[in-house]
Amino acid sequence: MSTRAELSLFSETPPAEGDDVLAERRSIRAFLARASESGLFRPEVDTWLSCHSPDFTRALGAAGFIGMTWPVTYGGRNASVSQRLAVIEELLVAGAPVAAHWFADRQIGPSLLRHGTEEQRQAFLPSMARGELYFCIGMSEPDSGSDLGSVRTSAIQVDGGWRVNGSKTWTSHGDRAHHMLALVRTGQPGQAHKEALTQVIIDMSSPGVTVRPIRMLDGREHFCEVFFDDIFVPDTRVLGRPGSGWAQVLGELGFERSGPERFLSTFPLVAGLSASGASSDYLRTNAGELIARLVVLRAMTARVNTRLGDAAAPGVAAAVVKDLGTAWELDSLDLAAVWLDEAEHNEDLGRLYREAQAHSPAFTLRGGATEVMRDIIARGWEPTR
Ligand SMILES: Cc1cc2nc3c(=O)[nH]c(=O)nc-3n(C[C@H](O)[C@H](O)[C@H](O)COP(=O)(O)OP(=O)(O)OC[C@H]3O[C@@H](n4cnc5c(N)ncnc54)[C@H](O)[C@@H]3O)c2cc1C
Structure with a gap:
């Protein structure tokens, strides 16, 4: 497309x-x-x-x-x-x-x-x-986040399957998931990532898998480092064909970036604050603007949603939704701070605000950083990296 x-x-x-x-x-x-x-x-x-x-x-x-x-x-x-x-x-x-x-x-x-x-x-x-x-999703590695084509976790073919060595990071719920869909390097050194990467399904209870949770600012541990020490993955757990991992991952990223979770993370807080009323012109004007943007975002995500099953993933449109959606989430928190100062509210809303604030540095990063989304939009979804 x-x-x-x-x-x-x-x-x-x-x-x-x-x-x-x-x-x-x-x-x-x-x-x-x-x-x-x-x-x-x-x-x-x-x-x-x-x-x-x-x-x-x-x-x-x-x-x-x-x-x-x-x-x-x-x-x-x-x-x-x-x-x-x-x-x-x-x-x-x-x-x-x-x-x-x-x-x-x-x-x-x-x-x-x-x-x-x-x-x-x-x-x-x-x-x-x-x-x-x-x-869980095993794409990012310590030196490969935006630059996903450079993943180094390797899978070498052996009798009946593959031996996997390397590590993944920022793996959300890696400690609770039964399986990981991992992007691994199966090609020869120097081979272009478009042919050198493969998706494999890893049983997280396999011998040689170690998972270490990473503690966040708010004390929660939702993402992890995952290490693979010569683990065995049978041929039956290769997804698609060896070498087709890059194209498959691009399709997945369309699903990952275009959904309403890219602008509704803070919504329960905003809805709670709106219910408590807006006391000043500043709040009313800015809340109105936020709602207008939300209507547009919902329409955008609904349009992309109809095309996610297409063979060619709508990568640019998904990047637009993610960029505008996560900007909305950050702006909603700025307004929530003023709202909490000005309006009567219960302690629950204060708690939701603190949670959202602690998570907010991740909004524009997870699933691909804003700068990278804008790069994709400018270049037209033909990532060379
Ligand atoms: C809460 C959370 C959950 C996550 N869960 C998962 C998960 O379950 N599975 C998984 O695989 N990954 C997960 N990730 C990882 C996430 O996808 C990566 O953090 C993201 O892709 C960015 O990669 P990075 O952290 O390596 O940063 P980098 O790629 O190193 O980027 C760092 C900075 O450099 C900038 N930058 C990088 N390249 C360019 C460029 N070409 N042009 C301009 N600026 C650039 C970026 O915009 C960013 O500001 C998660 C991340 C977070 C925060």
């Missing part, structure tokens, strides 16, 4: 929500009300990355809200991408703890459906949809 075609997506009017989508919204809202009443969660911010609740995820899976667009044979229910979008919006807006299944639902499942073997789909998708099996 050309850059021009991608960006023209944003000039199309988003489809009105049909009866099926509205019914889905009612259904997930009812589920969330019951889950909240029964004490299964209390609203938090930045939940898609930070709030990991196996109980909540299992209940959500049992209710049919994970892997909902996947075929019935793999545990899904053939729902439309618009129905799924409505559900994930509602989960984020409610501040529900969705981190355990987020990667599986967002990108690992679609990757398995697109590139996986029948055996791999059967092995992973149904238990992912039930909310019982979690994946």
Whole structure:
């Protein structure tokens, strides 16, 4: 898809929500009300990355809200991408703890459906949809973040599989995931990354895997360093064909960067503050501006959402959503600080603000830094790195 075609997506009017989508919204809202009443969660911010609740995820899976667009044979229910979008919006807006299944639902499942073997789909998708099996993402390494093409973790072919050595870092929930979808180097030294990288599914309980959590500013430990010491990965756990890892990862990044989690991380805080009323003209004007931008972001993400299944990933459009969305999150925190000073509020909102503030340095970095998003937008999604 050309850059021009991608960006023209944003000039199309988003489809009105049909009866099926509205019914889905009612259904997930009812589920969330019951889950909240029964004490299964209390609203938090930045939940898609930070709030990991196996109980909540299992209940959500049992209710049919994970892997909902996947075929019935793999545990899904053939729902439309618009129905799924409505559900994930509602989960984020409610501040529900969705981190355990987020990667599986967002990108690992679609990757398995697109590139996986029948055996791999059967092995992973149904238990992912039930909310019982979690994946982590093994892309970044100590010297390879934005420069993903330079990953050094290597996989050498041996009888029946591959020996993997190296390390990954910033691996969200690496200590809680059952498997990692890892990008590894299988090509010869000097071979271009477009042919030299491969995606493998690593069982995190394999002998030789060591996971060390990294402590964040707020004391939580949500991401990890992961080390591979000569671990064995069978041939059956290569995703796609050896050497196709770079192209597959580019497709995944479209899913990763364009969703509403790129602008709704702080929403439970903003919604709580709006409910407490805006006392000054400054607050009213700036809150109005934030809401107007949010309407535009929702329309943009809805448009990209319709094209995520395409063979050519909408990488530029996804980068635009991520850049504008994460800027919104930071601006919402600036306004929240003024709001908390000026308006009456309960202690819960103060707590949400402190949480969001502690996580905010990551907003524009995770999933690709802002400067890199702008580079992609300027150059038209043909990353050479
Ligand atoms: C909360 C959090 C969770 C994460 N979870 C995961 C995960 O689960 N799995 C995973 O694989 N990774 C994960 N990451 C890693 C994340 O994807 C990387 O941090 C990100 O891609 C940036 O890479 P880096 O940290 O190596 O920074 P670098 O790439 O070193 O960038 C550092 C700075 O240099 C700038 N820069 C780099 N290249 C350019 C350029 N070409 N032009 C201009 N400026 C440039 C960047 O904008 C940035 O400001 C996570 C990160 C965070 C913060």
